[in-house]
Amino acid sequence: MLITIPNVLDQQRLDFVTQTLEKAKFVDGKLSAGMAAKRVKNNEELSADDQQMQQLNNIVMGSLVQHEEFKAAALPLRVAAPFYARYSKGMTYGDHVDDPIMGNPGQQYRTDVSTTVFLNEPEDYEGGELVINTSFGEQKIKLAAGSAVVYPSGSLHHVAEVTKGTRLVAVTWTQSMVREPAKRELLYNLNLARESLLKNRPDDNETKKIDVTYINLFRMWAEL
Numbered sequence: 001m002l003i004t005i006p007n008v009l010d011q012q013r014l015d016f017v018t019q020t021l022e023k024a025k026f027v028d029g030k031l032s033a034g035m036a037a038k039r040v041k042n043n044e045e046l047s048a049d050d051q052q053m054q055q056l057n058n059i060v061m062g063s064l065v066q067h068e069e070f071k072a073a074a075l076p077l078r079v080a081a082p083f084y085a086r087y088s089k090g091m092t093y094g095d096h097v098d099d100p101i102m103g104n105p106g107q108q109y110r111t112d113v114s115t116t117v118f119l120n121e122p123e124d125y126e127g128g129e130l131v132i133n134t135s136f137g138e139q140k141i142k143l144a145a146g147s148a149v150v151y152p153s154g155s156l157h158h159v160a161e162v163t164k165g166t167r168l169v170a171v172t173w174t175q176s177m178v179r180e181p182a183k184r185e186l187l188y189n190l191n192l193a194r195e196s197l198l199k200n201r202p203d204d205n206e207t208k209k210i211d212v213t214y215i216n217l218f219r220m221w222a223e224l
């Protein structure tokens with residue numbers, strides 16, 4: 001399941017993030033890449049020792065983990081600190097799947113869900129689509145500033161070459177309480193039906209059945 005979430009960051013937060021990144025130091029993205037990714041990764045990332053990294057993370061991660069749509073789609077157990085990536089003209093990130101395990105020893109997590117938060121407007125650059133292989137073919141994603149795309153980390157994906165302007169994104173990974181994408185998708189859809197029933201027909205017997213089924217299915221599949 002691939003879902004897009006509008007307005008993860010409101011304008012005020014977005015302005016702060018982009019203004020901070022404008023002044024920040026970026027380094028070669030290959031420095032944080034694994035062996036296979038090094039060959040295809042050609043971008044820049046915010047330097048890990050940046051003084052304002054923590055503040056940026058609080059804003060970007062804070063907004064994401066509090067977002068109802070993100071919570072329902074990712075069922076997050078752990079959310080990693082984001083990377084801030086910049087692609088200027090000629091930059092690209094070739095086909096790859098994200099590393100299965102990330103984080104420092106002792107703080108490792110499995111990557112189940114990948115998230116890209118777009119930080120500048122699609123009109124600011126040409127090319128630079130996030131192209132994700134799904135079972136229904138390729139999906140090309142280029143969203144408004146502040147919006148996010150959430151997809152299974154096991155999907156093959158790439159970032160098309162930026163041919164004009166600059167593309168700015170935050171990317172992060174989530175270990176989900178439900179590791180299998182197909183199960184997460186069932187829970188996501190069942191929850192949509194459940195929420196609509198709870199709102200519109202709170203006293204119906206069917207509503208209670210769907211509610212109890214969702215809760216117990218989640219319990220059955222959840223791993224902590």
Ligand code: NI
Nearest residue numbers: 096097098157
């Ligand atoms: Ni990736």
